[in-house]
Amino acid sequence: MRRVVVTGLGMINSLGHDKDSSFEAIIKGECGIDTITLFNPEGISAKIAGEVKDFDPTTVMNAKETKKADRFIQLGLVAAKEAIADADIDGMDRERFGVSSAAGIGGLPAIERNSIVCETRGARRISPFFIPSALVNMLGGFVSIYEDLKGPNLSSVTACAAGTHAIAEAAKTIMLDGADAMLVIGAESAICPVGIGGFASMKALSTRNDDPKSASRPFDKDRDGFVMGEGAGALVLEDLESAKARGAKIYAELVGFGESGDANHITTPTMDGPLRAMKAAMRMAGNPKLDYINAHGTSTPVNDKNETAAIKELLGGKENCPPVSSTKGQIGHCLGAAGSSEAVISIMAMNRGVIPPTINYTTPNENCDLDYVTEGAREAELNVVMSNSFGFGGTNGVVIFKKYQG
Numbered sequence: 001m002r003r004v005v006v007t008g009l010g011m012i013n014s015l016g017h018d019k020d021s022s023f024e025a026i027i028k029g030e031c032g033i034d035t036i037t038l039f040n041p042e043g044i045s046a047k048i049a050g051e052v053k054d055f056d057p058t059t060v061m062n063a064k065e066t067k068k069a070d071r072f073i074q075l076g077l078v079a080a081k082e083a084i085a086d087a088d089i090d091g092m093d094r095e096r097f098g099v100s101s102a103a104g105i106g107g108l109p110a111i112e113r114n115s116i117v118c119e120t121r122g123a124r125r126i127s128p129f130f131i132p133s134a135l136v137n138m139l140g141g142f143v144s145i146y147e148d149l150k151g152p153n154l155s156s157v158t159a160c161a162a163g164t165h166a167i168a169e170a171a172k173t174i175m176l177d178g179a180d181a182m183l184v185i186g187a188e189s190a191i192c193p194v195g196i197g198g199f200a201s202m203k204a205l206s207t208r209n210d211d212p213k214s215a216s217r218p219f220d221k222d223r224d225g226f227v228m229g230e231g232a233g234a235l236v237l238e239d240l241e242s243a244k245a246r247g248a249k250i251y252a253e254l255v256g257f258g259e260s261g262d263a264n265h266i267t268t269p270t271m272d273g274p275l276r277a278m279k280a281a282m283r284m285a286g287n288p289k290l291d292y293i294n295a296h297g298t299s300t301p302v303n304d305k306n307e308t309a310a311i312k313e314l315l316g317g318k319e320n321c322p323p324v325s326s327t328k329g330q331i332g333h334c335l336g337a338a339g340s341s342e343a344v345i346s347i348m349a350m351n352r353g354v355i356p357p358t359i360n361y362t363t364p365n366e367n368c369d370l371d372y373v374t375e376g377a378r379e380a381e382l383n384v385v386m387s388n389s390f391g392f393g394g395t396n397g398v399v400i401f402k403k404y405q406g
Helices: 019-027 071-087 108-121 130-134 138-147 159-175 193-201 240-245 272-285 301-315 335-352
Strands: 004-012 097-102 153-156 181-188 231-239 252-261 292-294 384-391 395-402
Touching: 004 019, 004 071, 004 159, 004 240, 004 335, 019 335, 071 138, 071 181, 071 231, 097 138, 097 159, 097 335, 108 130, 108 193, 130 138, 138 153, 138 181, 153 159, 159 181, 159 231, 159 252, 159 335, 159 384, 159 395, 181 335, 231 240, 231 335, 252 272, 252 335, 272 301, 272 384, 272 395, 292 335, 301 384, 335 384, 335 395
Parallel strands: 097 153, 097 181, 292 384
Antiparallel strands: 004 231, 004 252, 181 231, 252 395, 384 395
C-alpha cells in the first residue's frame, strides 16, 4: 500500500492568519478568546468566543464572490491557499490532485440570515447564493475551483471529528491509488446567534464571560464548558514516491488513523469509543512509542475525564503516558476545523521540537491527572505524535504522524 506524507500546511484562527504566527502565539500561551463582536450576544448566557480578528475575505476572493461563500469557506480558502503554496505544487498533475474538505456545521450564519429573510420578507427574497454559500461540501468546491484541483472531491460532516476524518479519507484515497495528492481543508465559522445560542441552551459553553482569557480550561477542576472558536486548518497529503520524485519538503508521514462510534448518546461521550479509535490508529501505526498527544481536550467536564481515562487505558497506566496537551485554551474549539488545525499544530510541534502548553490549568482534578504541560511550552524530541477528535453523535477520529527519516 502506498505511503502517505505531509508536504504542505496552512492555518488561520483567533491568534493569527497563517500557520507560523498562529503557532508561535499558541506556543507562547497566548489566548485569542474575547467578548463576541461578530454579533450582539445580549440575552445569551455565553458571550465569548475565539474570533478571527481583522479578517478581510477580499484577500482570497474578489468582493462579488464573497456573496457566494459564507465565512467558513472564506476562512478555508486562506488556509488552503497557504498549504498549497507551502507544498509548491507547480507541475503536478491536477487530475490526480483532489480535495477532502470538512466542517461540522458549515454555513450556519447564512442559514440564519436567510431563514429570517424567509420569515419576515417571504421566500422569494431569499438570496440565490444562499444554498451554495451554506453547503459544507462547497468548501471543497470553492477550493477545487480556485486551485484547479480536479481529483476526487470529498467532504466529511462529522461534527468535531470532521477535520480528522477528512485526513483519513484523503489518506485512504491516496493509499488506494485514487489520487497522488489530496488537499485536506477543515473550516468552521458558527459564531452567530443560532450557533452560540444553540450550544448555550445545551449548557455546553463556558459562561466565564468576565474573564474570557481564562474561560477555556482543559482538564482543570473548575472547567465549565468549551468556548467556540473559528478558523481553518489545511494539509497537503501526498504519495511518498510522488513527493520524493519532485523533491518536496516532507513534514511528516501519516502512519496511522482510527475511527469508531460510541453507539451510546447523541451528545454525551463515552470512554470506550475514543479508546477504540486510538487503539485502531496505534495498530495501523505498528504500536509506536508516542512522544506527544494533542488531546481533544474540550474543557467540558465529561470529555476531559473520559479522554484522560482512555489514554491511560490505551497505554497501560499513567506512568506510560507521554505529555498531553490541549490547544483549545488558546484558540477555542473550532468544531469541524479542530481536527485539521490540531493536526497542523501537532506536525509543527514535532518539526520544531516543542510541545504546546495547556493553559489555564490551575486547579488539579483527580480525574485528570496526566502530564498536561501546564508550565508553558516544553522543548522535546518528538518523533511520533497523536491527535484526537471526538464529536457529537459519538463519532471519533484519531491520527498518528511520524517524523519522516528519509
